[in-house]
Amino acid sequence: MRILTSTVGRKILMSITGQLLILFVLIHMIGNTTIFFGALNAYAEHLHSLPPLVWIFRLVMLSAIAVHICYGVQVTLENKAANPGAYAVKKQLKANFASENMIWTGLLLALFILYHLAQFTMHLTPDVVVGLDAINRPDVFKMVSTSFANAGIAVVYFFAMIMLFLHLSHGIPSFLQTMGWNNDKTIPVFGTGGKVVSAFLMLVYISIPAAILVGALK
Amino acid sequence: MSHHDSHGMNLVLHVWRQKGPNEPGKLEQYEAKNVSPDQSFLEMLDEVNEQLIKTGGDPIAFDHDCREGICGMCSQVINGVPHGGQERTTVCQLHMRNFKDGDTIYIEPWKAKAFPIQRDLIVDRTALDKISQAGGYTSAHTGGVADGNAILVPKPSADYAMDAAECIGCGACVAACPNGSAMLYTSAKVAQLAELPQGQAEAAKRVCNMVDALQENGFGNCSNHYECQAACPKGISVKFIARLNREYQKALFK
Ligand code: SF4
Numbered sequence: 001m002r003i004l005t006s007t008v009g010r011k012i013l014m015s016i017t018g019q020l021l022i023l024f025v026l027i028h029m030i031g032n033t034t035i036f037f038g039a040l041n042a043y044a045e046h047l048h049s050l051p052p053l054v055w056i057f058r059l060v061m062l063s064a065i066a067v068h069i070c071y072g073v074q075v076t077l078e079n080k081a082a083n084p085g086a087y088a089v090k091k092q093l094k095a096n097f098a099s100e101n102m103i104w105t106g107l108l109l110a111l112f113i114l115y116h117l118a119q120f121t122m123h124l125t126p127d128v129v130v131g132l133d134a135i136n137r138p139d140v141f142k143m144v145s146t147s148f149a150n151a152g153i154a155v156v157y158f159f160a161m162i163m164l165f166l167h168l169s170h171g172i173p174s175f176l177q178t179m180g181w182n183n184d185k186t187i188p189v190f191g192t193g194g195k196v197v198s199a200f201l202m203l204v205y206i207s208i209p210a211a212i213l214v215g216a217l218k
Numbered sequence: 219m220s221h222h223d224s225h226g227m228n229l230v231l232h233v234w235r236q237k238g239p240n241e242p243g244k245l246e247q248y249e250a251k252n253v254s255p256d257q258s259f260l261e262m263l264d265e266v267n268e269q270l271i272k273t274g275g276d277p278i279a280f281d282h283d284c285r286e287g288i289c290g291m292c293s294q295v296i297n298g299v300p301h302g303g304q305e306r307t308t309v310c311q312l313h314m315r316n317f318k319d320g321d322t323i324y325i326e327p328w329k330a331k332a333f334p335i336q337r338d339l340i341v342d343r344t345a346l347d348k349i350s351q352a353g354g355y356t357s358a359h360t361g362g363v364a365d366g367n368a369i370l371v372p373k374p375s376a377d378y379a380m381d382a383a384e385c386i387g388c389g390a391c392v393a394a395c396p397n398g399s400a401m402l403y404t405s406a407k408v409a410q411l412a413e414l415p416q417g418q419a420e421a422a423k424r425v426c427n428m429v430d431a432l433q434e435n436g437f438g439n440c441s442n443h444y445e446c447q448a449a450c451p452k453g454i455s456v457k458f459i460a461r462l463n464r465e466y467q468k469a470l471f472k
Pocket residue numbers: 384385386387388389390391392402403406446449450451452453454
């Protein structure tokens with residue numbers, strides 16, 4: 001099938017799976033902010049009262065990530081082979097750190113996701129405190145706030161969110177271009193918009209471990 | 219032609235020298251003396267070559283033809299930028315007034331897997347022709363000459379197609395691309411023909427075949443760095459790549 005193997009077909013699949021993942025990042029961010037309203041435990045319990053839905057969601061996300069990573073690696077290897085990169089002097093006019101390092105920011109994010117799942121979903125890391133709150137719900141707030149009070153863990157999250165910023169600051173304008181939703185007027189707008197949206201997502205995500213670390217969230 | 223005034227510039231050149239496709243290449247240093255600011259970059263190289271010939275050296279091989287920015291033959295990466303640092307300018311139209319006395323200039327050929335080096339600064343760009351041969355045309359009509367206004371083309375469409383048709387096929391987009399992709403070149407042709415009524419009939423087949431040819435001829439995948447547009451001497455816009463992506467999606471459902 002053309003879409004699975006051709007250079008533009010794979011690009012479209014990278015774009016669509018990327019959009020799904022951005023959608024997830026957005027929903028997850030909104031869910032996380034319940035922590036600022038003291039509603040994290042309620043939110044978590046609500047989510048887990050719908051197991052089939054949670055599993056469908058997880059499956060879709062997992063396949064999107066798998067496709068995104070497989071093509072990302074494949075395409076990067078092909079691109080390295082197509083460019084001997086042997087200029088003695090090469091000046092970048094438009095490409096930048098974010099666009100050139102998608103593979104690395106992406107793979108670091110994949111590692112982070114594994115760590116994050118091992119920690120807060122599977123409770124495998126030693127820092128995780130599992131317990132119930134006053135009304136017998138799983139105490140997600142206590143778990144998260146205990147872990148983030150550890151500066152080392154908070155720093156891992158800060159670093160990962162910087163990777164997310166870099167990845168999306170190229171990824172957002174890039175998926176729009178790949179879908180063909182672009183013209184001379186929108187190109188610069190999407191370029192700046194992509195950076196602004198990515199920075200916003202990064203800051204909201206970072207604000208949670210940061211607030212816990214400085215003791216503003218108890 | 220260039221005039222020899224004694225106040226010309228003296229430049230240090232580092233030029234890629236390579237005897238043949240399978241020979242190793244390296245940068246070699248030359249001096250360009252008494253260069254007039256009114257000379258073009260290629261005229262400056264012509265004089266360096268004259269000196270080389272006089273002293274029994276081997277002249278630097280480089281591609282050129284029209285020397286007026288329309289044929290797309292000239293192809294040199296100058297100080298790290300295809301066609302040099304001046305926007306929307308081919309090497310042949312780049313003038314030495316853009317440099318100053320004492321400057322060091324690095325001159326290298328296009329470097330991409332799809333463009334094997336033939337000699338010094340000359341590369342083989344047949345791979346681009348292969349892409350165009352795969353669909354960069356409308357099938358020939360037979361019969362009498364059609365009336366000029368028989369097919370109506372709205373002015374905005376004509377302008378759009380003309381902008382895309384400005385591509386001179388030089389390959390600077392490939393040379394600049396971190397992925398060695400020819401997506402800008404391919405998209406310019408796809409967009410130009412998809413915009414016009416004459417090209418629409420074959421639009422789906424064209425985009426698929428040209429994209430396949432791009433992939434089969436050693437070019438990399440486009441990952442939207444937009445380095446191509448910045449290097450293109452004709453300022454071909456990456457909006458045409460967005461158009462190619464749209465045309466490709468339409469073709470997928472055909
Ligand atoms: S798109 Fe621009 S850089 Fe690429 S071949 Fe055409 S004129 Fe040259």
